[in-house]
Amino acid sequence: MAHFDKAMPFSNKWMDQRLAVNTLQKVMSTEYWIPKNINFLWAMGMILAATFGILVISGIFLLMYYVPDAGNAAAFDSVNYTIMSEVGYGWFWRHIHGVGASLVFLIIYIHMFTGIYYGSYKRGRELIWLSGMGLFIVFSAEAFSGYMLPWGQMSYWAGMVITNLFAGATPDVLGGALNFPHFVEWLRGDYVPGQAFLGRFFMLHVLLMPLVIMGLIVLHFGTLRIPHVNNQDGEEVDFEESAALWKAGRKKEAKVIPFKPVFLSKDVFVMGVYFILFFYLVFYHFEFAMDPVNFDPADPLKTPTHIYPEWYFLWSYEILRPFSKNVGLIWFAFAQGILMTLPFLDRSSNVAPANRRGLFGIWFWALLIDMITLTIMGKLPPTDPTFSMIGYIAAVTFIGLWVVLPFITMMEKPVGGKK
Amino acid sequence: MKELKILAVVVFFTLVTYWGVEPYAHHAMHKKVDAQGNEIVVESHDFAYADLKEVKAKGDIEAGKAMISACTGCHSIASQKMPAPMDASASAGAYGVNPPDLSNAGAVFDEKFLVNFIMNPTHASKVEHKFKDGKVYPMPVVAPDEQTAANIVAYLKSIAPKELSSKEAYETACGRCHAMRYTKWTQIGFMPKTRPNIVTHQDVEKLKFEQKVAEYQGSLAKYMGKLPPDLSIMIRARSEHFMETFIEDPQSQLAGTAMPRVGVSKEGYEKVIAYLEESGDPSKPKREAVGPWVLGFFFIFTLLAYLWKQAHWRDLH
Numbered sequence: 001m002a003h004f005d006k007a008m009p010f011s012n013k014w015m016d017q018r019l020a021v022n023t024l025q026k027v028m029s030t031e032y033w034i035p036k037n038i039n040f041l042w043a044m045g046m047i048l049a050a051t052f053g054i055l056v057i058s059g060i061f062l063l064m065y066y067v068p069d070a071g072n073a074a075a076f077d078s079v080n081y082t083i084m085s086e087v088g089y090g091w092f093w094r095h096i097h098g099v100g101a102s103l104v105f106l107i108i109y110i111h112m113f114t115g116i117y118y119g120s121y122k123r124g125r126e127l128i129w130l131s132g133m134g135l136f137i138v139f140s141a142e143a144f145s146g147y148m149l150p151w152g153q154m155s156y157w158a159g160m161v162i163t164n165l166f167a168g169a170t171p172d173v174l175g176g177a178l179n180f181p182h183f184v185e186w187l188r189g190d191y192v193p194g195q196a197f198l199g200r201f202f203m204l205h206v207l208l209m210p211l212v213i214m215g216l217i218v219l220h221f222g223t224l225r226i227p228h229v230n231n232q233d234g235e236e237v238d239f240e241e242s243a244a245l246w247k248a249g250r251k252k253e254a255k256v257i258p259f260k261p262v263f264l265s266k267d268v269f270v271m272g273v274y275f276i277l278f279f280y281l282v283f284y285h286f287e288f289a290m291d292p293v294n295f296d297p298a299d300p301l302k303t304p305t306h307i308y309p310e311w312y313f314l315w316s317y318e319i320l321r322p323f324s325k326n327v328g329l330i331w332f333a334f335a336q337g338i339l340m341t342l343p344f345l346d347r348s349s350n351v352a353p354a355n356r357r358g359l360f361g362i363w364f365w366a367l368l369i370d371m372i373t374l375t376i377m378g379k380l381p382p383t384d385p386t387f388s389m390i391g392y393i394a395a396v397t398f399i400g401l402w403v404v405l406p407f408i409t410m411m412e413k414p415v416g417g418k419k
Numbered sequence: 420m421k422e423l424k425i426l427a428v429v430v431f432f433t434l435v436t437y438w439g440v441e442p443y444a445h446h447a448m449h450k451k452v453d454a455q456g457n458e459i460v461v462e463s464h465d466f467a468y469a470d471l472k473e474v475k476a477k478g479d480i481e482a483g484k485a486m487i488s489a490c491t492g493c494h495s496i497a498s499q500k501m502p503a504p505m506d507a508s509a510s511a512g513a514y515g516v517n518p519p520d521l522s523n524a525g526a527v528f529d530e531k532f533l534v535n536f537i538m539n540p541t542h543a544s545k546v547e548h549k550f551k552d553g554k555v556y557p558m559p560v561v562a563p564d565e566q567t568a569a570n571i572v573a574y575l576k577s578i579a580p581k582e583l584s585s586k587e588a589y590e591t592a593c594g595r596c597h598a599m600r601y602t603k604w605t606q607i608g609f610m611p612k613t614r615p616n617i618v619t620h621q622d623v624e625k626l627k628f629e630q631k632v633a634e635y636q637g638s639l640a641k642y643m644g645k646l647p648p649d650l651s652i653m654i655r656a657r658s659e660h661f662m663e664t665f666i667e668d669p670q671s672q673l674a675g676t677a678m679p680r681v682g683v684s685k686e687g688y689e690k691v692i693a694y695l696e697e698s699g700d701p702s703k704p705k706r707e708a709v710g711p712w713v714l715g716f717f718f719i720f721t722l723l724a725y726l727w728k729q730a731h732w733r734d735l736h
């Protein structure tokens with residue numbers, strides 16, 4: 001049994017004996033070592049955590065007044081009338097929630113491409129990548145389920161289109177063996193998106209998905225601990241040696257800094273810049289995050305002229321769209337899963353910025369430009385032959401890039417960790 | 420500095436993506452083309468109604484007043500104590516839609532439009548495609564000559580209030596077809612304040628009113644082909660440009676629509692839009708008031724954070 005000295009209740013000593021707060025403080029912040037050689041892109045993780053926090057808080061306020069009732073535009077009105085007109089500052093929370101949902105994906109993509117560029121997914125960092133991609137998928141489910149809740153035209157029809165994907169391939173593929181009969185109806189709880197559908201997505205959005213996200217965030221932080229954060233040159237840092245230098249006061253020689261306060265001070269500054277952008281959008285430019293079509297209440301008898309997902313789903317949507325149904329479904333599934341396999345498809349042992357890795361550097365910029373092209377084409381009307389051709393080429397390019405990745409990385413010559 | 424270069428790259432790709440999925444995509448989606456595939460640009464013409472005949476005749480208020488019984492057979496003029504011959508539901512049953520009260524007509528509608536409308540209603544409101552093959556427009560031509568029409572319009576303008584609220588403009592121009600549930604407006608008026616019976620919890624007065632609304636909507640839907648949409652939050656569902664060009668000439672944006680050109684004047688249009696904003700975007704004044712303070716806070720926050728960061732990072736290298 002542990003030994004407890006007499007101490008003032010809730011004093012540091014008292015707390016430390018019971019909760020090891022001092023050890024905890026050291027492990028989690030003052031002696032959690034981060035490489036010094038980093039730039040502002042290393043703050044994206046904290047920005048994501050902060051944005052998620054903002055989404056949770058604004059979501060709690062919205063949840064107090066939201067009514068998940070698909071009948072008589074009740075859900076629609078609880079969002080657009082009750083929250084926007086009757087609840088004090090309800091509009092403020094809603095705009096924060098809407099803008100936050102869009103920006104969180106912008107930062108996720110920046111965070112992901114940072115990881116790809118600097119090779120932060122290998123040499124012990126595979127689980128960081130995998131748990132991060134897990135978060136990306138769950139955030140996507142969270143965003144999609146949340147998009148259903150205002151029960152506007154785009155909620156309804158996006159729900160219709162996306163659940164239809166689960167109707168599977170056409171029956172001529174393997175004699176329909178891939179298709180479970182009535183699977184879509186089972187998923188929706190009805191023949192069309194209705195009350196059961198809305199209730200289910202409401203539950204997913206406010207309970208199950210946030211719980212999974214929180215669990216995965218803890219895992220994601222945990223996976224960082226042993227391999228440590230990567231740095232701008234992919235240099236292998238001896239963290240123990242450097243930490244000893246730091247503790248001895250030789251700050252200039254040490255290659256590391258403690259999370260708190262040194263790394264944190266930079267994080268908070270970057271966060272400040274980000275919040276200026278965030279609240280500028282909340283007050284003056286929120287329309288981009290709230291599609292006008294969704295301000296028409298759900299109407300099963302009136303299909304909108306254009307149905308498109310939010311911008312962060314467009315690249316994978318565009319991989320589905322240019323092909324025939326069965327082929328499109330296969331490539332769509334491919335696009336959803338392939339990023340997960342990056343640590344294993346990259347056969348090179350180099351951990352270095354992409355620009356120093358020869359062909360991989362070209363691959364990186366090609367992937368970025370290709371995904372942006374897919375994103376833009378994903379929203380343009382497919383009836384335009386030029387757009388659909390560009391979209392088709394970009395989709396094939398995306399697939400091709402992943403096919404060639406193992407080969408170009410196998411041929412890659414080793415580069416030094418440092419310039 | 421290296422970090423600024425990295426930031427420039429991030430900002431560049433972000434802006435390209437934004438441009439593609441927002442302004443460019445919306446332009447491409449709402450592009451209107453003619454049969455040859457050429458783009459049609461729908462522009463607002465400041466509610467000038469240039470296609471209608473120029474009015475030369477000068478209206479005589481007294482002559483118009485003498486003529487007004489030709490109108491009040493169907494229309495009420497509440498401000499002049501002239502009641503409607505039938506209630507709204509019965510009128511809609513007879514005509515398809517309740518003929519508007521004319522008290523504010525002179526203040527909401529364009530003068531030139533009104534004269535042309537009285538002379539040839541289906542032409543002025545661009546609904547000739549609906550009233551053919553024996554279908555008759557409910558409003559007869561009572562004044563086929565320009566002088567008589569101008570006299571009536573002169574009278575309507577003389578009785579119109581100098582200052583019109585946005586609510587009154589909406590009621591006169593839009594309200595007989597479009598409900599607005601966020602302001603409790605129905606096509607036959609505002610929902611009356613009623614109370615449920617304390618014992619039975621039933622609100623008989625409310626149910627009676629709702630029945631009247633339902634009957635009215637039945638006639639209206641039959642007349643228009645569908646029930647015109649509720650406009651509570653339309654201001655956020657359509658762009659400013661769409662609203663302006665659509666209200667000025669519904670056919671320009673939605674060829675074949677049953678919605679008539681109602682002929683609001685520029686001021687009338689602005690009043691109507693103000694009312695749509697009151698209903699659909701009531702937080703606008705508050706947003707504009709609070710925004711600078713929040714941004715100011717984060718500017719100071721960022722400045723202090725920068726100083727804190729400098730204090731720690733100054734002697735690292």
